Amino acid sequence: MMIISTSYHIFVKEFVSEFRTRYALNALLMFVVTTLSIILFSIGQESPSIDVLSGTLWIVIFFSAMSGLSRTFVAEEERGTSLTLRLLVNASSVYIGKLVYNFALILVLSVIIAVSYVLFITEFTVKTFEIFWLTILLGSAGLASASTILAAIIAKANTKGTLFPVLAFPILLPLLLTCINATKLATEGAFLVEAVKEFQILISFTVVMIATSFLVFDFVWKD
Amino acid sequence: MKKLTFKSENIAKLYNRRIILENISFSLSDGTAFAITGKNGSGKSTLVKILCGVLSPTRGSVEFSVGGAIVPYPDYYPHIGLVSPYLNMYEEFTAEENLSFIAKVRSLEREWQERSNMLLKEFGIYDHRKKEVRYYSSGMKQRLKYCAALLHQPSLLVLDEPSSNLDSYGIDAVRKFMVLQKQNGILMFATNDAEDLQFADRVYSIEIGNH
Numbered sequence: 001m002m003i004i005s006t007s008y009h010i011f012v013k014e015f016v017s018e019f020r021t022r023y024a025l026n027a028l029l030m031f032v033v034t035t036l037s038i039i040l041f042s043i044g045q046e047s048p049s050i051d052v053l054s055g056t057l058w059i060v061i062f063f064s065a066m067s068g069l070s071r072t073f074v075a076e077e078e079r080g081t082s083l084t085l086r087l088l089v090n091a092s093s094v095y096i097g098k099l100v101y102n103f104a105l106i107l108v109l110s111v112i113i114a115v116s117y118v119l120f121i122t123e124f125t126v127k128t129f130e131i132f133w134l135t136i137l138l139g140s141a142g143l144a145s146a147s148t149i150l151a152a153i154i155a156k157a158n159t160k161g162t163l164f165p166v167l168a169f170p171i172l173l174p175l176l177l178t179c180i181n182a183t184k185l186a187t188e189g190a191f192l193v194e195a196v197k198e199f200q201i202l203i204s205f206t207v208v209m210i211a212t213s214f215l216v217f218d219f220v221w222k223d
Numbered sequence: 224m225k226k227l228t229f230k231s232e233n234i235a236k237l238y239n240r241r242i243i244l245e246n247i248s249f250s251l252s253d254g255t256a257f258a259i260t261g262k263n264g265s266g267k268s269t270l271v272k273i274l275c276g277v278l279s280p281t282r283g284s285v286e287f288s289v290g291g292a293i294v295p296y297p298d299y300y301p302h303i304g305l306v307s308p309y310l311n312m313y314e315e316f317t318a319e320e321n322l323s324f325i326a327k328v329r330s331l332e333r334e335w336q337e338r339s340n341m342l343l344k345e346f347g348i349y350d351h352r353k354k355e356v357r358y359y360s361s362g363m364k365q366r367l368k369y370c371a372a373l374l375h376q377p378s379l380l381v382l383d384e385p386s387s388n389l390d391s392y393g394i395d396a397v398r399k400f401m402v403l404q405k406q407n408g409i410l411m412f413a414t415n416d417a418e419d420l421q422f423a424d425r426v427y428s429i430e431i432g433n434h
Contacts, residue, residue: 001328005327005330006328006330009324009327009328010328013324013362016315017313017315017316020314020315025398075313079311079313079314080309080310080311081311081312083272083277083305083307083309083310083311084310084311084312084313084371086277086298087277087303087305087324087326088276088300088329089300089328090300093328104237115389193378222277222279
């Protein structure tokens with residue numbers, strides 16, 4: 001119960017802090033607006049294939065996540081509050097609180113991106129909404145699970161900004177490819193049962209990432 | 224009150240194969256004020272971080288026991304209060320919000336609010352408690368760090384440069400709590416200030432050892 005309570009307070013602290021400073025939110029929203037505009041202008045009158053459109057959707061989500069999710073730990077290091085937090089709560093609570101916050105942030109962001117994508121890119125038509133939204137939900141969970149531990153690792157490095165996407169890309173590649181496949185199925189009008197394999201991969205990826213991160217986080221966080 | 228002991232055994236720390244600290248050993252019990260001295264860059268702050276459990280030593284160990292029972296890392300965090308230049312408060316929160324966050328994550332009893340107000344008054348920042356910390360001067364931030372470190376009435380109070388950034392009013396408040404801490408637990412501080420050193424029962428020089 002104690003771990004749930006402290007994780008909850010960390011989550012609330014992250015949320016209030018973000019609301020007041022808008023460290024990540026502004027960067028994320030600007031990134032979404034810019035990339036979607038570029039995609040819209042570059043498509044023009046062309047009709048790209050559904051494979052390409054599914055890919056670009058997840059490229060936007062991936063890079064948006066990369067530009068904002070690292071802030072949770074980087075901001076603690078930059079402001080010198082990580083030592084405060086280390087003394088106050090155990091590593092597990094910090095990890096859970098920040099993971100849940102990152103998940104909430106990326107989920108909201110992915111929904112905004114997905115809705116804008118469906119609205120503005122007319123060639124992108126979703127036929128099976130259950131598959132589409134489940135992919136967004138599970139893809140966001142996978143992105144949050146991997147980026148939380150990576151953010152904790154890179155927070156102590158000198159080249160934080162560039163290191164994050166470089167480290168994240170090979171780890172997130174299987175997740176992104178699965179998300180692209182599932183999105184394609186949603187646009188092709190596949191039945192929900194046809195996407196079960198993709199969902200299993202996404203759930204397994206997230207579970208493995210969270211379990212591994214939970215085990216190593218203490219070492220990452222302490223030194 | 225349960226008997227406290229704090230033991231450091233052969234602590235060594237290496238950074239990039241360079242020895243920062245070597246064979247630091249001492250043992251403390253309650254009612255002790257222990258000072259750590261050493262030249263700038265001698266590793267005082269690194270030692271403080273290791274003793275508080277926020278940095279791992281390359282070799283050696285730290286042992287904290289209450290009533291004869293060893294309290295393992297990280298379970299001894301609730302017993303420690305630390306004030307250090309490397310430890311900051313959340314600048315986007317007010318002093319009250321910072322202390323409230325600390326009380327909540329430490330699961331302090333309801334009385335924390337009274338203690339929080341008492342500490343804010345003692346350190347002269349009560350009237351600024353609703354102001355975001357980003358608008359504080361460095362001295363006010365330092366005072367808030369003391370309030371945060373003392374909120375849970377720690378058994379072990381660790382101060383890294385206790386008088387830094389403080390005016391005479393702040394220094395008086397700090398020294399009052401240093402005396403109180405010595406009576407109720409263990410006080411450990413890293414300093415080169417001759418006046419601060421007068422509060423110490425024992426002084427450990429990083430270059431020389433115990434004296």
